[in-house]
Amino acid sequence: MEILSNLGMGFSNALTPENLMFALIGCLVGTLLGLLPGIGATAGIAILIPLTFNMELTSALIMLAAIFYGSAYGGTITSVLLNIPGESESAITCLDGYPMTQQGRGGVALTVAGVGSFIGGTTATVALVVGGSALSVVGLEIGPPEFFALVVFGLSLLVGLVGRSVTAGLMSAALGLIIAMVGIDPVLGMPRFTFDVAHFFDGLNFVPVLVGLFGLGELLDTALGRTARPRAPRLRELLPTRGDWRRAAPAIARGTAIGLPIGIVPGITNAISSLLSYSVEKKVGKHRSELGTGAVEGVAGPETANNAHSSAAMIPLFALGIPASPAIAVLMGAFLQNGLTPGPRLFVQNPELVWTVIASFFIGNLLLLLLNVPLVGLWTRVLAIPPAVLTSLIFMFLVLGSYAVRNSVIDVWVMLAFGLLGLLFRRVEIPLAPLVLALILGPLMESALRQSLQISQGSFSIFVERPISAVLLAVAALLIGVSLFGTRLKKRRLLPADVDS
Amino acid sequence: MSQKSLALGAALAVALGLAACADTSSSTADPADAGSSAAAGGFEFGDMTLVVGYGPGSSTDAGARLMAAQLEERLGTTVTVQNQEGAGGQVGLTALAGAECDGNTFGTINFPSAIVSVLDETRGATYTRESFSPVALMVVDPTAVAVLPDDEIQTPEDLVEVAEADPGQLQYTTTGVASQEHFAAIALEQATGTTLSAVHFPDGGSQVKTTFLGGDVRLFIANVSDMTDLVENDQARVVGVMEEERSPLLPDVPTFTESGYEVNMSSSRGFAYPSCAPEAAVTALSDAIGDVMEDPAFLDQMEAAGLAPAYLDSTDYAEYWSDREADFTEIFDLAFEEQAP
Numbered sequence: 001m002e003i004l005s006n007l008g009m010g011f012s013n014a015l016t017p018e019n020l021m022f023a024l025i026g027c028l029v030g031t032l033l034g035l036l037p038g039i040g041a042t043a044g045i046a047i048l049i050p051l052t053f054n055m056e057l058t059s060a061l062i063m064l065a066a067i068f069y070g071s072a073y074g075g076t077i078t079s080v081l082l083n084i085p086g087e088s089e090s091a092i093t094c095l096d097g098y099p100m101t102q103q104g105r106g107g108v109a110l111t112v113a114g115v116g117s118f119i120g121g122t123t124a125t126v127a128l129v130v131g132g133s134a135l136s137v138v139g140l141e142i143g144p145p146e147f148f149a150l151v152v153f154g155l156s157l158l159v160g161l162v163g164r165s166v167t168a169g170l171m172s173a174a175l176g177l178i179i180a181m182v183g184i185d186p187v188l189g190m191p192r193f194t195f196d197v198a199h200f201f202d203g204l205n206f207v208p209v210l211v212g213l214f215g216l217g218e219l220l221d222t223a224l225g226r227t228a229r230p231r232a233p234r235l236r237e238l239l240p241t242r243g244d245w246r247r248a249a250p251a252i253a254r255g256t257a258i259g260l261p262i263g264i265v266p267g268i269t270n271a272i273s274s275l276l277s278y279s280v281e282k283k284v285g286k287h288r289s290e291l292g293t294g295a296v297e298g299v300a301g302p303e304t305a306n307n308a309h310s311s312a313a314m315i316p317l318f319a320l321g322i323p324a325s326p327a328i329a330v331l332m333g334a335f336l337q338n339g340l341t342p343g344p345r346l347f348v349q350n351p352e353l354v355w356t357v358i359a360s361f362f363i364g365n366l367l368l369l370l371l372n373v374p375l376v377g378l379w380t381r382v383l384a385i386p387p388a389v390l391t392s393l394i395f396m397f398l399v400l401g402s403y404a405v406r407n408s409v410i411d412v413w414v415m416l417a418f419g420l421l422g423l424l425f426r427r428v429e430i431p432l433a434p435l436v437l438a439l440i441l442g443p444l445m446e447s448a449l450r451q452s453l454q455i456s457q458g459s460f461s462i463f464v465e466r467p468i469s470a471v472l473l474a475v476a477a478l479l480i481g482v483s484l485f486g487t488r489l490k491k492r493r494l495l496p497a498d499v500d501s
Numbered sequence: 502m503s504q505k506s507l508a509l510g511a512a513l514a515v516a517l518g519l520a521a522c523a524d525t526s527s528s529t530a531d532p533a534d535a536g537s538s539a540a541a542g543g544f545e546f547g548d549m550t551l552v553v554g555y556g557p558g559s560s561t562d563a564g565a566r567l568m569a570a571q572l573e574e575r576l577g578t579t580v581t582v583q584n585q586e587g588a589g590g591q592v593g594l595t596a597l598a599g600a601e602c603d604g605n606t607f608g609t610i611n612f613p614s615a616i617v618s619v620l621d622e623t624r625g626a627t628y629t630r631e632s633f634s635p636v637a638l639m640v641v642d643p644t645a646v647a648v649l650p651d652d653e654i655q656t657p658e659d660l661v662e663v664a665e666a667d668p669g670q671l672q673y674t675t676t677g678v679a680s681q682e683h684f685a686a687i688a689l690e691q692a693t694g695t696t697l698s699a700v701h702f703p704d705g706g707s708q709v710k711t712t713f714l715g716g717d718v719r720l721f722i723a724n725v726s727d728m729t730d731l732v733e734n735d736q737a738r739v740v741g742v743m744e745e746e747r748s749p750l751l752p753d754v755p756t757f758t759e760s761g762y763e764v765n766m767s768s769s770r771g772f773a774y775p776s777c778a779p780e781a782a783v784t785a786l787s788d789a790i791g792d793v794m795e796d797p798a799f800l801d802q803m804e805a806a807g808l809a810p811a812y813l814d815s816t817d818y819a820e821y822w823s824d825r826e827a828d829f830t831e832i833f834d835l836a837f838e839e840q841a842p
Binding site: 042043045046047049050139140141142143144184185186187188189190191196198199201202265266267316320321322323324325326329330333336337338339341342343344345406407408443447450451454455457 | 556557558562563566570583584585586587588589591592595621623624625626670672677678679698699700701702703704707708710711712714715716717718729730731733734735736805806807836837
């Protein structure tokens with residue numbers, strides 16, 4: 001098989017001590033970048049590109065790619081242990097990851113997330129090797145109408161996230177949608193809810209909003225003596241039990257199945273994969289009633305989906321030359337600056353380089369697993385820091401991270417304001433999940449709807465004429481119907497079984 | 502505190518240190534140079550700051566960082582790149598307009614956004630053309646129109662013919678209302694007397710390309726530098742370039758001017774001081790940038806980064822600015838006339 005011999009050649013190049021070292025450096029730097037909210041892979045890679053000018057090209061690309069997926073892991077650590085989401089996709093990890101930490105199971109959450117990420121990332125890389133070009137053609141079939149249908153499908157799962165009080169859930173979702181409205185109207189070009197502040201023209205940045213709601217909200221709540229302070233787990237509590245694995249395995253499988261296809265579509269962010277995975281767990285998971293209170297599936301599914309998405313996002317880069325996310329666009333810039341144009345022709349022009357870089361994806365994923373699982377013990381020690389010190393460190397972390405997003409103090413004020421809101425939400429028991437869902441899906445839904453209507457010249461039939469969109473909308477309608485009708489049935493007959501499980 | 506938590510503290514410190522680097526990363530951090538000042542062309546420069554109104558990794562940022570590294574060498578001082586992104590460059594321009602007048606803070610200027618943000622009253626810009634003192638032009642990236650390789654539109658004339666046959670049905674991509682691509686299409690409509698129809702993608706590049714390559718929108722309007730990769734992979738064919746002369750990146754593609762349609766549209770990038778900066782600093786920096794732009798090695802670097810070099814000194818750049826402002830004033834209102842479906 002030609003693919004296998006190419007990949008074999010790639011591995012023999014990528015496994016030189018020098019390239020291995022650069023992959024390791026990349027993984028470490030990426031993890032550290034991910035630890036701090038506000039500094040993600042995009043800025044990290046952009047700033048480090050000049051350092052690679054004097055490096056051998058293959059090594060440089062291996063290192064930059066390793067930073068890219070390493071950063072996703074760093075975000076997991078702060079989300080699980082400190083309730084600080086570094087990127088919008090990690091906000092979903094907070095939902096169950098932090099409650100697990102409060103129960104002394106933070107180490108389990110991190111280990112499961114690491115293994116899930118490895119499985120998701122590796123599976124997506126196999127897809128890149130085996131069927132990259134075929135899959136990318138499918139990605140091109142996904143236009144604005146399909147985006148819109150996908151979002152409607154996501155919203156149809158909202159019912160599961162609402163929680164005990166429907167009113168509180170809807171309030172939370174509505175607020176999320178309003179936050180998503182801030183910025184320049186995508187079709188008319190007029191500012192909305194910006195209060196004439198130019199900083200808000202691009203909308204409220206997700207990072208300070210989420211960091212405030214989750215991180216500061218929790219910090220205030222704990223400082224004011226409501227929630228239990230998490231404790232550092234003992235050594236034997238770090239490893240997941242057989243029962244944990246039995247629960248996590250199906251979530252990891254489902255997370256891979258969600259993140260992989262969605263990652264192939266350029267323009268859909270990781271957060272949407274994580275969110276869909278969480279919603280699906282909430283819908284079909286065996287222990288779905290525990291989700292939100294520290295269920296291992298709530299970490300395993302979204303984290304796997306997130307990494308499968310990141311790795312799958314490399315498929316349009318190599319197969320079509322389209323960068324699927326801002327971080328990959330910067331990575332593509334590194335290729336271009338060295339006279340290489342990512343795309344189908346690169347496999348012909350420079351197969352050795354392409355296959356070496358692809359082989360390095362496998363190695364990088366493995367390195368991250370080997371690095372992070374043993375380090376879980378070290379990371380969880382952060383909880384052993386005396387509370388007074390830890391609280392001030394976290395606060396500094398929150399302020400610095402919000403500032404770093406755009407080098408702007410306004411984002412710090414935004415973070416503080418949302419921190420107070422987060423405290424309020426906790427005190428009056430409004431769930432945060434619907435807000436996150438609306439915040440992430442809202443802008444995509446709006447622009448996809450309006451772009452579709454521009455393409456169809458105002459006709460709504462575009463949504464049913466296109467097969468993918470029609471199917472997604474039909475499934476969404478079915479789901480909404482079933483949950484409206486099903487809740488009544490469940491209350492009568494299935495409730496005991498549900499509680500039991 | 503146990504040893505482990507100390508190790509963690511160290512790890513955190515590294516992470517924070519990295520963050521600090523990201524805030525204001527100097528392109529070279531040679532301690533010997535730091536703090537020194539140097540005379541160049543009759544002006545004494547101190548440690549300099551270059552305000553970039555776009556994020557790290559953007560094309561503007563890439564060009565600015567290349568230039569900053571060269572200026573450090575030539576002026577013998579430090580030039581720190583400071584990213585102040587937001588509102589399509591408006592946040593950076595606001596910061597630049599209010600910067601200190603000592604000739605040590607300058608910033609990037611992008612057209613059309615620096616002009617449009619002033620013309621558009623809803624944006625409430627606190628600066629005008631007079632707030633800045635132009636230093637030098639560095640990059641001009643002409644706008645072009647592309648189609649899928651198997652499209653029947655081959656030349657600018659074909660394009661006009663198709664547009665005339667079905668007014669308002671031929672669709673094109675933009676990166677948002679009043680974006681440079683949007684204005685380019687309006688200028689094209691004006692010059693050819695046709696009516697096209699816009700599909701706006703304010704969220705950026707990858708969605709535009711997917712929608713175009715997927716065949717949902719027929720015309721892809723963008724800068725030449727955004728198209729060269731698609732052309733190289735035979736995924737798109739460029740119909741015409743909106744510039745008087747052919748682009749060196751696409752020597753075989755005709756310009757609209759050649760076909761008799763006067764459409765000149767490009768995005769350009771240069772540098773400016775706040776208007777209060779000393780005249781001597783403007784001249785000295787303008788000359789230093791001119792010297793850099795004559796260095797063949799630097800021009801190779803620019804080309805590799807997909808940046809088309811186009812130097813103008815401070816006087817010519819000021820004139821270029823006024824001309825572009827006049828162009829945009831003429832067509833500005835048309836961008837907001839179309840109604841959403």
